[in-house]
Amino acid sequence: MTPAVEVLDLVKRYPKSSSNAVDNLSFEVHPGEVFGLLGPNGAGKTTTVGILTTRVTLTAGTARIGGVSVGSDPVAARRKVAVVPQQVNLDRSLNARQNLIFHAAYHGVPRTERRRLADELLDRMGLTDKAKARIDDLSGGQAQRLMIARALIHRPEVLFLDEPSTGLDPQARLFVHDRVSGLRSEGVTVVLTTHDMDEAEKLSDRVGIVDHGRMLTLDTPEKLIKSLPGSGTIDATVHPNGFTPDGLTDVLAAVQGVEQVEPVGTVPSQTGEDPGLRMRLYVADEPAALLGPVAAALHERQVTVNDLSLGSATLEDVFIDLTGRELR
Amino acid sequence: MSRTATNGSAASGSAVRGTTASSVRAFVAVLGRDVFVTGRELPSFLAQVLVQPVALLFIFGKVLGQLGYTQPGYAQILFPGMIALNAFLVALQNTSFPLVLDFSYSREIEDRLLAPLPISWVAVEKMLFGALRGLVAALLMFPIGLVMLGEIHWNLSGLPFAALCMVLGSLAGGTVGLTVGAAVPPRRINIMFAVILAPLIFTGASQFPWAQLDGLRWFQILCAFNPLTYVSEGMRGALLPWVPHMAPWVCVLALIGACGLFGALGIRFFLRRALD
Numbered sequence: 370m371t372p373a374v375e376v377l378d379l380v381k382r383y384p385k386s387s388s389n390a391v392d393n394l395s396f397e398v399h400p401g402e403v404f405g406l407l408g409p410n411g412a413g414k415t416t417t418v419g420i421l422t423t424r425v426t427l428t429a430g431t432a433r434i435g436g437v438s439v440g441s442d443p444v445a446a447r448r449k450v451a452v453v454p455q456q457v458n459l460d461r462s463l464n465a466r467q468n469l470i471f472h473a474a475y476h477g478v479p480r481t482e483r484r485r486l487a488d489e490l491l492d493r494m495g496l497t498d499k500a501k502a503r504i505d506d507l508s509g510g511q512a513q514r515l516m517i518a519r520a521l522i523h524r525p526e527v528l529f530l531d532e533p534s535t536g537l538d539p540q541a542r543l544f545v546h547d548r549v550s551g552l553r554s555e556g557v558t559v560v561l562t563t564h565d566m567d568e569a570e571k572l573s574d575r576v577g578i579v580d581h582g583r584m585l586t587l588d589t590p591e592k593l594i595k596s597l598p599g600s601g602t603i604d605a606t607v608h609p610n611g612f613t614p615d616g617l618t619d620v621l622a623a624v625q626g627v628e629q630v631e632p633v634g635t636v637p638s639q640t641g642e643d644p645g646l647r648m649r650l651y652v653a654d655e656p657a658a659l660l661g662p663v664a665a666a667l668h669e670r671q672v673t674v675n676d677l678s679l680g681s682a683t684l685e686d687v688f689i690d691l692t693g694r695e696l697r
Numbered sequence: 698m699s700r701t702a703t704n705g706s707a708a709s710g711s712a713v714r715g716t717t718a719s720s721v722r723a724f725v726a727v728l729g730r731d732v733f734v735t736g737r738e739l740p741s742f743l744a745q746v747l748v749q750p751v752a753l754l755f756i757f758g759k760v761l762g763q764l765g766y767t768q769p770g771y772a773q774i775l776f777p778g779m780i781a782l783n784a785f786l787v788a789l790q791n792t793s794f795p796l797v798l799d800f801s802y803s804r805e806i807e808d809r810l811l812a813p814l815p816i817s818w819v820a821v822e823k824m825l826f827g828a829l830r831g832l833v834a835a836l837l838m839f840p841i842g843l844v845m846l847g848e849i850h851w852n853l854s855g856l857p858f859a860a861l862c863m864v865l866g867s868l869a870g871g872t873v874g875l876t877v878g879a880a881v882p883p884r885r886i887n888i889m890f891a892v893i894l895a896p897l898i899f900t901g902a903s904q905f906p907w908a909q910l911d912g913l914r915w916f917q918i919l920c921a922f923n924p925l926t927y928v929s930e931g932m933r934g935a936l937l938p939w940v941p942h943m944a945p946w947v948c949v950l951a952l953i954g955a956c957g958l959f960g961a962l963g964i965r966f967f968l969r970r971a972l973d
């Protein structure tokens with residue numbers, strides 16, 4: 370079966386830039402799949418989406434949508450894709466409903482059908498009472514939903530969502546999530562980029578993590594989490610009792626069965642003493658079995674334990690493990 | 698690298714026809730969008746198009762004439778020039794100005810760049826639509842001039858050629874507008890008017906017959922670089938053949954050349970702006 374999206378050794382270097390924004394990227398998205406593209410700021414996600422939607426020219430490599438090369442036949446590729454961009458790019462000279470209708474006209478949807486589809490999509494996106502609103506009068510979330518409606522009106526084979534829920538309130542975010550799940554069950558291929566790990570984990574069949582334009586890893590969220598050095602975690606909140614975070618890390622790492630220790634933050638104390646420290650321990654086996662040894666090791670050094678809780682690793686742990694902690 | 702043409706050798710004949718048909722449909726829809734938007738803002742379009750030339754015609758053709766500062770025939774010389782000016786300049790402004798905005802922060806044009814037609818066609822649409830507005834603006838000058846000047850003495854058999862000059866002049870204005878609009882970054886838009894439009898207005902032979910500039914040779918040469926000169930001279934030559942003027946074939950050739958040159962340049966710049 371032809372992959373819905375096929376990216377092979379893709380390179381993009383912007384003019385006047387000294388490094389590649391996308392650097393030898395390769396991946397495939399299967400038809401009907403929801404594919405999450407994760408990565409820190411500046412990783413090259415938007416650039417990749419830009420190339421696949423023919424907005425950005427590629428420097429080297431190949432990119433195909435449903436077997437059509439975006440480089441050599443961009444017009445045919447544009448008939449297959451739709452994109453909800455990171456920034457609002459609605460047509461401000463038109464009202465909400467007209468934005469949908471004209472977009473459908475550009476894509477050759479017959480006249481009567483585009484009216485019907487526009488009204489239906491406005492309804493589905495909860496925008497019926499905003500049909501005649503000017504674009505400038507829409508809230509950020511409403512504009513986002515309108516862009517999703519616009520992307521769907523010409524029935525694309527592949528839908529690209531570039532950070533679909535940034536800036537949305539929880540209701541709108543859930544709404545967008547429901548829509549994505551709905552599209553999946555309709556068989557539309559969805560590629561979404563996001564920084565929101567919960568969102569990626571919840572929506573995606575597979576995720577690829579990119580950084581500096583390269584694919585670091587690609588798998589289902591479950592497999593990625595399992596692949597972490599420790600897949601179970603213990604969160605310990607303690608009063609350091611004179612220990613530095615590094616010192617405590619050493620103490621905890623010495624406990625048999627703990628694979629990795631990371632300070633994850635401080636907790637302000639209510640009583641005005643030293644602030645508490647929160648440490649995350651990654652463990653190989655069943656984390657519950659290690660609660661005792663960990664508590665004992667801390668007790669031995671007179672470190673007061675405020676809280677010990679079990680957790681399992683999340684996609685965020687995978688992400689941080691692969692891309693590091695520093696800001697971009 | 699050309700991304701504009703449909704790749705005929707790679708695809709089968711029927712696929713190419715299908716792509717071309719959908720591109721034509723998209724082109725018509727994109728043009729329809731511009732017509733629709735203009736229709737809604739008709740009053741502001743008319744104001745933008747008519748205030749300036751009507752004021753020029755009134756002051757130079759009517760007021761100065763009645764006060765005796767210009768020769769009696771001057772209004773007659775000015776009128777065809779004003780029509781030419783409107784065709785060229787309105788086309789230029791109506792192509793370049795929206796384009797600068799389209800490519801600014803809001804990137805509203807993106808929806809059309811992602812429509813299933815070659816991006817160069819979007820550029821052509823912008824230019825064609827600007828030219829259309831220029832043509833309408835030029836046509837509107839006829840009744841206004843008639844009313845304002847009272848009587849005009851035209852060689853009516855020159856009307857078809859004058860119409861040809863108007864069409865070519867609008868197209869030339871559209872292509873220059875495409876070039877300027879795609880080349881000027883949004884934050885330079887003020888400079889564009891001062892540095893580009895004003896010189897074009899006054900070196901375009903619309904207020905004076907170019908052929909009589911012998912005494913001001915350098916200025917005559919300068920004017921020859923302005924496509925508007927050929928529109929003005931062509932129209933004046935057709936409608937007022939007794940006024941010294943440039944040969945008609947020179948005007949037509951120069952305008953076709955200008956359309957070709959600025960059209961190609963404009964599309965190049967447009968592609969560069971449209972694609973990262």
Ligand SMILES: Nc1ncnc2c1ncn2[C@@H]1O[C@H](COP(=O)(O)OP(=O)(O)OP(=O)(O)O)[C@@H](O)[C@H]1O
Pocket residue numbers: 383384386390408409410411412413414415416417455973
């Ligand atoms: N138009 C452009 N011209 C030059 N460089 C660019 C351009 N767009 C992006 N870049 C650079 O390319 C790199 C990748 O940017 P891109 O927008 O693809 O990142 P991203 O993964 O989408 O980031 P974010 O999560 O912040 O949206 C960055 O270093 C950025 O500075």
Ligand SMILES: [Mg+2]
Pocket residue numbers: 414415416455531
């Ligand atoms: Mg981005």
